[in-house]
Amino acid sequence: MSPENRPSPDKRPLSPHLNIYKFRLHMFISITHRITGVGVATGLLALVYWLAAAAYGPESFARVQYVYQSWFGYLCLLGWTVCLFYHLCNGIRHLFWDIGWGFEKNQYMNSGLAVLAATFVLTAASWFIGLSG
Amino acid sequence: MKMRSALGQVRGLGSAKTGTDHWYTERLTALALVPLTLWFVASLISGIGSDYQTLKAWMEVPGHMAMTALMIIVTYWHGALALGVVIEDYVHNKTAEIASLIAIKFGAFVWAVVALVAILKLGLGD
Numbered sequence: 001m002s003p004e005n006r007p008s009p010d011k012r013p014l015s016p017h018l019n020i021y022k023f024r025l026h027m028f029i030s031i032t033h034r035i036t037g038v039g040v041a042t043g044l045l046a047l048v049y050w051l052a053a054a055a056y057g058p059e060s061f062a063r064v065q066y067v068y069q070s071w072f073g074y075l076c077l078l079g080w081t082v083c084l085f086y087h088l089c090n091g092i093r094h095l096f097w098d099i100g101w102g103f104e105k106n107q108y109m110n111s112g113l114a115v116l117a118a119t120f121v122l123t124a125a126s127w128f129i130g131l132s133g
Numbered sequence: 134m135k136m137r138s139a140l141g142q143v144r145g146l147g148s149a150k151t152g153t154d155h156w157y158t159e160r161l162t163a164l165a166l167v168p169l170t171l172w173f174v175a176s177l178i179s180g181i182g183s184d185y186q187t188l189k190a191w192m193e194v195p196g197h198m199a200m201t202a203l204m205i206i207v208t209y210w211h212g213a214l215a216l217g218v219v220i221e222d223y224v225h226n227k228t229a230e231i232a233s234l235i236a237i238k239f240g241a242f243v244w245a246v247v248a249l250v251a252i253l254k255l256g257l258g259d
Binding site for chain 2: 126
């Protein structure tokens with residue numbers, strides 16, 4: 001086959017995509033790492049807005065605090081806390097994989113469940129301490 | 134007429150050399166962010182942001198200012214690398230891909246500088 005007749009790269013067959021696989025919890029745990037990473041980054045915009053408002057003085061800080069301490073602000077903060085702890089815990093799991101640990105089936109199953117549990121515990125503990133303090 | 138295949142064109146151009154740099158830096162910053170993030174979140178929970186005076190007094194401690202600045206710089210680095218990968222994976226239009234990559238790199242840098250200026254103003258300002 002001459003080079004001109006060769007199928008162009010985007011016409012070549014692709015490997016099977018997501019929709020042929022049966023859903024598994026660990027697919028969810030995997031893609032959630034990315035989603036929560038983007039979530040953390042989005043929340044960081046609000047964190048820097050908060051710091052910048054404080055740098056402009058007590059009045060602008062009070063205005064931002066008013067919004068952040070509304071029910072909507074708390075809802076966003078709760079979402080951000082979940083994203084942060086998930087990405088942190090699963091990130092540590094990834095670092096262990098990077099040095100070659102935890103690839104046995106029962107190990108990655110259990111570490112995935114541990115990430116979900118740790119996210120819940122850390123989020124609940126943070127809000128309990130934060131609100132009671 | 135192009136007589137050479139894509140593989141033929143790339144052969145002989147040398148090794149990738151810095152090929153693992155992106156991957157390695159993402160891991161290195163992740164490792165550093167574990168203690169930095171835990172420290173900053175613990176500080177927030179302890180109530181450093183309850184009001185303006187408390188936040189300012191907290192930031193005036195040099196160690197707090199240095200640690201917060203470190204957290205910001207490493208977060209910027211990790212985030213800029215990682216969001217770039219997300220764009221490369223999901224934005225398939227070449228023009229949109231390059232435009233979003235530029236926007237992310239610029240945006241992350243602006244984000245970090247604004248944060249650092251705010252930290253310095255709070256910690257050093259009167």
